[in-house]
Amino acid sequence: MKGAPVPEPAAADDGHVLEFRLPDLGEGLADGDLVSWSVAVGDTVELNQTIAEVETAKAVVALPSPFSGTVVELLAQPGDTVPVGAPLIRVRNDLEITAPPTAESVTSTDVLVGYGPEAEATSRRRRPTPSAAMAASTPSTHRAAATPAARKLAKELDIDLWFVAGSGPEGAVTVDDVRSAVPVTAPRTQAKLGDHAPIPANGSGSDGGLIEPAAREERTPVTGIRKRTAAAMQASSRTIPQASTFVTVDCTASMELLDHLRTTKSFEGLTLTPLALVAKAALAAIAEYPGVNTAWDEQNQEIVTKHYVNLGIAVAAERGLLVPNLKDAQSLSLRELSREISWSAETARSGNATPADLRGGTFTITNVGVFGVDIGVPLVNPGEAAILCLGSIRKRPWVFRDELAVRWVTTLGLSFDHRMVDGELGARFLATTASFLEDPLTLLSRV
Numbered sequence: 001m002k003g004a005p006v007p008e009p010a011a012a013d014d015g016h017v018l019e020f021r022l023p024d025l026g027e028g029l030a031d032g033d034l035v036s037w038s039v040a041v042g043d044t045v046e047l048n049q050t051i052a053e054v055e056t057a058k059a060v061v062a063l064p065s066p067f068s069g070t071v072v073e074l075l076a077q078p079g080d081t082v083p084v085g086a087p088l089i090r091v092r093n094d095l096e097i098t099a100p101p102t103a104e105s106v107t108s109t110d111v112l113v114g115y116g117p118e119a120e121a122t123s124r125r126r127r128p129t130p131s132a133a134m135a136a137s138t139p140s141t142h143r144a145a146a147t148p149a150a151r152k153l154a155k156e157l158d159i160d161l162w163f164v165a166g167s168g169p170e171g172a173v174t175v176d177d178v179r180s181a182v183p184v185t186a187p188r189t190q191a192k193l194g195d196h197a198p199i200p201a202n203g204s205g206s207d208g209g210l211i212e213p214a215a216r217e218e219r220t221p222v223t224g225i226r227k228r229t230a231a232a233m234q235a236s237s238r239t240i241p242q243a244s245t246f247v248t249v250d251c252t253a254s255m256e257l258l259d260h261l262r263t264t265k266s267f268e269g270l271t272l273t274p275l276a277l278v279a280k281a282a283l284a285a286i287a288e289y290p291g292v293n294t295a296w297d298e299q300n301q302e303i304v305t306k307h308y309v310n311l312g313i314a315v316a317a318e319r320g321l322l323v324p325n326l327k328d329a330q331s332l333s334l335r336e337l338s339r340e341i342s343w344s345a346e347t348a349r350s351g352n353a354t355p356a357d358l359r360g361g362t363f364t365i366t367n368v369g370v371f372g373v374d375i376g377v378p379l380v381n382p383g384e385a386a387i388l389c390l391g392s393i394r395k396r397p398w399v400f401r402d403e404l405a406v407r408w409v410t411t412l413g414l415s416f417d418h419r420m421v422d423g424e425l426g427a428r429f430l431a432t433t434a435s436f437l438e439d440p441l442t443l444l445s446r447v
Helices: 130-137 148-157 175-180 224-239 252-262 274-288 334-349 423-438 440-444
Strands: 017-021 031-037 050-055 060-064 069-074 081-083 087-092 242-250 294-297 302-305 311-313 315-317 320-322 363-367 386-390 394-400 403-417
Touching (some): 148 175, 252 403, 252 440, 274 311, 274 334, 274 386, 274 423, 315 334, 386 423, 423 440
Parallel strands (some): 363 386
Antiparallel strands (some): 242 403, 315 320, 394 403
């Protein structure tokens, strides 16, 4: 979104009560889920002060106030899905009506918190320091800063965040902090806290009394990222003819190379993981088989081949699955890939990923190996042609040079859109990726 102007406030009859409506959050999004308010009725707000957090399909966005004054009414509640253009808050300005920025006056910094100018979306992101990243998501009031999930849980459990000590970055309150703040005698909180103690088959508690029905089941509203992820995966399953192929790889040489590189000065201070090397191998294979880095244009009935790779890395965050992508990843060295992957994952998990980080992916890698799983069959992200899955890397018996040996072995899986990628192309791409991991020196020679 390139500096989209905030919708003009609607004035009440006295000419001093201004109404702020949910602005266009870009990417064609029609609504957003209100996560939390940072202000209450009676509070005084300043120009550009964060007043609320809204979750979209792309990220949690902090909304700044386009004017100053006193809050007279909140027009939505946390958890509500608010359409773009619907009123959110009314503020009384007793001094003067402060006009919001117009389209002509908006500069590269006059944008919604969490959004950068469109030009920044295609360039390498600027990495904020931890304090700067927290400042971007922390309300500018004296209330305790908290993650969106912690605020949601606190609301469900009727916990006042004023009295919860935060253990997160910059003192932010986390979900665990909220759980720890619940009195041990608090009724009917066990299911909400996820403390799944065994329930007797007869439905009675330890004291012989009946367990309340609410404690036997837990219902979680599907909102925000999870709701939109579910819709995207339904669309993927319904509209994309998908196929998969797999290969098991002796990656002992890759593991030895990583061990060596971690001791070198070039990788000092970086978390060098097998995922970075797999990403480098996949990028080299894409260069040979660009047909897996394509998109289907339904309207024009065309296959669009991308001569750049915005490499998506699937991240399991507290809010759900996020896929930030590394812009122009084909130009990154192994060292740069390692740094970008770590930074993107940390940003996504902390809730600070922006729509620019999450949009425009062309090819995705998901790593189920970190959960101890040998392999998975992921669904292709809509708008892409393929997704590569990395399984766990384990020491296993393997025939090496005609002898049985213990080697580092993993399995790679490729799911692909059969409209663009046929079986031969998918198999050749996957076999080439595997060959680079079997002999990583041939991969590094291509840098």
